[in-house]
Amino acid sequence: MSSEPWGRVDETGTVYVRTPDGEKVVGSWQAGSPEEALAYFERKYEGLVVEVDLLERRVRTTDLSAKDAMTAIGHLREQVDAGHAVGDLAGLGRRLDELVALVDARREERKATKARQTEEARSAKEALVAEAEELAASEQWRVAGERLRGLVDTWKGLPRLDRKTDDELWHRFSQARSAFSKRRKSHFAALDSQREETRRRKEKLIAEAESLSESSDWGPTAARYRELMREWKAAGRAHRDAEEDLWARFRAAQDIFFQARGSAFAERDAEHRDNLARKEELAAEAEKLLPITDLRAARAALRSISERWEAVGHVPRDARAAIEGRMHAVERAIAEAEDVEWRRTNPEARARAAGLTGQLQDAVDRLREQAERARAQGNAAKAQKLEQELAGRQALLDQALKGLQEFGG
Structure with a gap:
């Protein structure tokens, strides 16, 4: 007969396990020595220990559902209760009892979380309804319309509440949208009528502008054109398909006059050319800031250049686009550098990158430990x-660490 702390084999080859309730028959062994019999059933116990270890880890470190956890616990408990192994079966049973308590606690936590999420969804939907009802009275047609469409998308992304509450809130939400749509439709119908009246007013302004286009009375005529322009702007807009043609005719009449006046003011062009030379010097000074190595210094230098630029005055019309384009290129480069700097130092993006790196590091450490244990076994x-x-996880971690370095840490 052979005996160990947790079991024994009698002379008939019957294997027993010791429990707090006394000995239980594990099985029968006729193929070898009693020591081999005990070793066989002890290995079965070790297998149960491994399964309990793995289940404990899954319950504590993953989002395993309570239902699946209880099913797995029940399966292991059946094996432990069946007693076909030699070892501390009572200890395994206590560990399974502790797991049951943990799963129950997790279930209650999840119920509380779900209740909180439901309350948050209800509050969010009530806030959407309140905003929609406020927007229903808005006259910012484009902005309010776009915002209402955005609210619909937000609503769709929220979880459903109980049917009665959800239907009541949706009914109020829909009524607000319908009220806004009706008011907008009425507004644009009135606007169509107004734009037709605007077209007739602008036709009269065009007739006067064309009658003045051949005038050489520069001062009074230019003043009258300015008045006509103010009246044009005050008249509002005609229908889109007519507005461009009306403006082209109005502008053409003015251009005839102002081009003639421009010829008479040739001496002013000399001043504009001098201004152009000064602005070219300023543009060259600004271009020396590129490429940007010190963003703060470049920003300060450009501010100084811009102040002097504004003080210079007008340049010839045909050179304006080119000279302003040079300055705009420098301004865009600094703006892009500021954007890059902001993204590089953005604490939220860095925090997300650091969080992902931490999660991947935990996964790598866990897999390495499991692999070493499996190989040792x-x-x-x-x-x-x-x-x-x-x-695979190490490759993802290396990539995440590289991304984190781009944030300067």
């Missing part, structure tokens, strides 16, 4: 599978 196939998964 002689389970080469499992160790190889874990090591393959470890290699």
